[in-house]
Amino acid sequence: MYQLLKGKRGIITGALDNNSIAWKIAERAYQEGATFTLTNAPIALRMGKINELAAECKTIVVPADATSVADLENLYKTSVEHLGGPIDFILHSIGMSPNVRKKKSYTDLNYEWLNQTLDISAISFHKMLQVADKLDVLNEHASIVALSYIAAQRTFPDYGDMAQAKAMLESIARSYGYFLGKKKKARVNTISQSPTMTTAGTGIKGFDVFFDYANKMSPLGNATADDCASYVLSLFSDLTRMVTMQNLMHDGGFSSTGISEDLIHSLTANS
Numbered sequence: 001m002y003q004l005l006k007g008k009r010g011i012i013t014g015a016l017d018n019n020s021i022a023w024k025i026a027e028r029a030y031q032e033g034a035t036f037t038l039t040n041a042p043i044a045l046r047m048g049k050i051n052e053l054a055a056e057c058k059t060i061v062v063p064a065d066a067t068s069v070a071d072l073e074n075l076y077k078t079s080v081e082h083l084g085g086p087i088d089f090i091l092h093s094i095g096m097s098p099n100v101r102k103k104k105s106y107t108d109l110n111y112e113w114l115n116q117t118l119d120i121s122a123i124s125f126h127k128m129l130q131v132a133d134k135l136d137v138l139n140e141h142a143s144i145v146a147l148s149y150i151a152a153q154r155t156f157p158d159y160g161d162m163a164q165a166k167a168m169l170e171s172i173a174r175s176y177g178y179f180l181g182k183k184k185k186a187r188v189n190t191i192s193q194s195p196t197m198t199t200a201g202t203g204i205k206g207f208d209v210f211f212d213y214a215n216k217m218s219p220l221g222n223a224t225a226d227d228c229a230s231y232v233l234s235l236f237s238d239l240t241r242m243v244t245m246q247n248l249m250h251d252g253g254f255s256s257t258g259i260s261e262d263l264i265h266s267l268t269a270n271s
């Protein structure tokens, strides 16, 4: 390891179990010398194993529903106090759609659930940024990263209303990135990650098929959660201080590939 995050203080959301992308990011951040707090929604804390991760990373867990401004205020105040100073990095790794979870098709959305999808998966990012900004808890050159998916730009029918959530998430990174750049020289980016076998990922209908499809399409294959962790760490580090307001593809080349030989072989084998 390179001690890339030595002396940096952060907040990591979204580690539910050891398949979670955030779990891998926390482990890598710890190895790179960072100190950070962990957080998740109170209900997830009861179901998940986050305390095991907290013990491994020698830190605390601060419950926070990311849709609640009051919870986020408490998260930041507790984190600054526990870590002993302002925050250098934040990971937003939060996604949930009641419509997808309850298998409502895109042409029969429940609009109350759509509002929840947007609030949990996208507006929570704005809330995290705005509360951090108002409480003035960010250090100069802080780096904030949220995880996105290519369904923000292309249609994946079973991704449902999460496509709108991801489009909004990426837009918030651009909009708020401007203000935090001016004010704090801080960076705000989204990483568009390959399909990854996690609780949120496998909750999508037909996930196995589009995992396999993306793997065959991408010259490098699908990026794993561990690969994503390495990329996120580079963005939290001082090596990427001029990268901001970007949606960064982390997909093994998927987004630039029209068709691959692997896919042609499997399609011709089946015809």
Ligand SMILES: NC(=O)c1ccc[n+]([C@@H]2O[C@H](COP(=O)([O-])OP(=O)(O)OC[C@H]3O[C@@H](n4cnc5c(N)ncnc54)[C@H](O)[C@@H]3O)[C@@H](O)[C@H]2O)c1
Pocket (backbone or CB within 6 Å): 013, 014, 015, 016, 017, 019, 020, 021, 022, 040, 041, 044, 064, 065, 066, 067, 092, 093, 094, 095, 096, 120, 147, 148, 149, 192, 193, 194, 195, 196, 197, 198, 199, 200, 201, 202
């Ligand atoms: N798995 C994939 O294929 C994939 C691909 C691209 C992007 N992503 C994104 O990566 C992020 C992390 O997902 P993951 O795949 O690691 O799955 P995961 O299920 O392990 O993580 C999702 C997390 O969101 C948390 N969460 C849900 N509602 C919340 C709330 N109200 N407040 C706070 N936290 C809440 C959950 O408790 C969970 O920890 C998500 O934004 C997801 O959309 C995942």
